[in-house]
Amino acid sequence: MKRVLGIYGSGGLGRCINERLPKAEPRFAEVVFIDDTVPEDIFRNRRRMSFASFCERYAPTEADVIIAQGEPALREDLYCRVKKAGYALATILSEGAFVSPYAHVGEGVFIFPGAAVEDNAVVEDDVCIADHAVVAHDVHIGKHVCVEAQSVVPGHVVVGEGAFIGIGALLRDRVRVGAHAVVAMGAVVMRDVPEAVEVMGNPARACRRIDTSQRVFAEYYHGTESGKE
Numbered sequence: 001m002k003r004v005l006g007i008y009g010s011g012g013l014g015r016c017i018n019e020r021l022p023k024a025e026p027r028f029a030e031v032v033f034i035d036d037t038v039p040e041d042i043f044r045n046r047r048r049m050s051f052a053s054f055c056e057r058y059a060p061t062e063a064d065v066i067i068a069q070g071e072p073a074l075r076e077d078l079y080c081r082v083k084k085a086g087y088a089l090a091t092i093l094s095e096g097a098f099v100s101p102y103a104h105v106g107e108g109v110f111i112f113p114g115a116a117v118e119d120n121a122v123v124e125d126d127v128c129i130a131d132h133a134v135v136a137h138d139v140h141i142g143k144h145v146c147v148e149a150q151s152v153v154p155g156h157v158v159v160g161e162g163a164f165i166g167i168g169a170l171l172r173d174r175v176r177v178g179a180h181a182v183v184a185m186g187a188v189v190m191r192d193v194p195e196a197v198e199v200m201g202n203p204a205r206a207c208r209r210i211d212t213s214q215r216v217f218a219e220y221y222h223g224t225e226s227g228k229e
Contacts, residue, residue, distance in 0.1 A: 002029035004058050005090055008051070008078050009068035010035040010043055013128070017068050017110055018044055020094045027064075027090070034065070055085055064090035066110055067126055072162045072180065072216050076144045079108065079126045089126065097129075112149070124161075133165075142179065151183075160195065164216065180212045 005021075007014050010033040021031065033048035040049045049057070065082045066089060069075045082089060089108025093099060096113035103117045106125035114132035117123060121139045129135060130149040139153050142161035147153060151169040159165065160179030167185040177183060178195030188202040196210040210216055 001062070003027055004029065004063040005031045006034045006054050006058070006063060006065045006087075007031065007068050008034040008065050008082065010038070010048055011068070013070050014068035015044065016112075017066060017092075018046070020112055021092065022095050025092070051081065051085075060086040060088070064088050065108075066090050066092060067108060067128075068110075070128070070146050070164075070217075072144065072146065072164050072182075073212070073214065075126065075146070076162055079144060106143075130167075136173075148185070162212075180210055180216075182210060182216060 005028040007017055014033060032046055033043055034051050034054050035048055036050045040053060065087050067075055067078050069078055091105060091107060091109045093111045094113045097111040098116045099105060099111065100117060100119045102119045103121040105117065105123045108126040109123055111129045112131040115129045117135045118137045120137050121135050123135065123141045124143045126143050127141055127145045129147045132150045133147045134152045135141060135147060136154045138156045140158045142159055144162045145159055147165045148167040150167060151165045153165065153171050154173040156174045157171050159177045162180040163177050164182045166183055166187065169183045169185060169187045171189040175189055175192050177193045180196045181193045182198040183189055183193065184198060184200035187200050187204040189199065189204045193199050196212055197206045198208050198210060199205060200207050
């Protein structure tokens with residue numbers, strides 16, 4: 001029986017995921033948005049509802065969820081909420097994405113067009129890999145990570161849980177990016193990045209400590225917890 005897919009978040013990332021769902025995706029008879037910040041309505045020709053309403057309408061036996069939230073501090077919270085309610089997370093490869101048959105990709109991973117996950121890479125649960133990003137051979141990506149468009153994560157790099165790799169970032173092979181760290185867009189990372197630190201520049205240098213109890217991108221963020229941008 002075909003299932004229902006709930007895209008958790010109707011902000012920018014949620015809209016992008018909606019547009020890049022494979023046209024021939026056979027698993028889902030219906031796709032809906034989940035957003036706890038707006039009244040129930042029709043959005044992008046799909047039903048949009050709160051997570052509570054989603055749970056009332058669709059049992060875990062008939063529905064899956066994908067997290068559509070780029071804010072690292074919220075991504076893990078939504079993942080835990082969905083898992084606690086008993087729902088599985090869907091892993092979806094966009095048309096034009098490449099994943100090696102020798103890579104391991106976890107639950108709730110969305111891979112955008114042009115992205116590559118290469119031989120012996122490990123991508124854990126609830127990861128978003130954006131357009132034309134490269135996750136090279138023998139890389140390990142932890143849970144709740146966003147790897148943004150056109151970034152390059154080369155061989156044997158380890159990226160810790162909840163980290164964020166910005167647009168166009170370039171990492172040296174074999175470096176380690178700590179949990180909850182942020183690599184800013186365009187940064188060139190030549191050495192290990194400590195946990196809960198943001199780095200930027202070429203070569204990348206630490207610019208601030210990150211309070212993991214707060215939203216990482218709070219100064220840019222105007223919605224509430226479900227991801228409305």
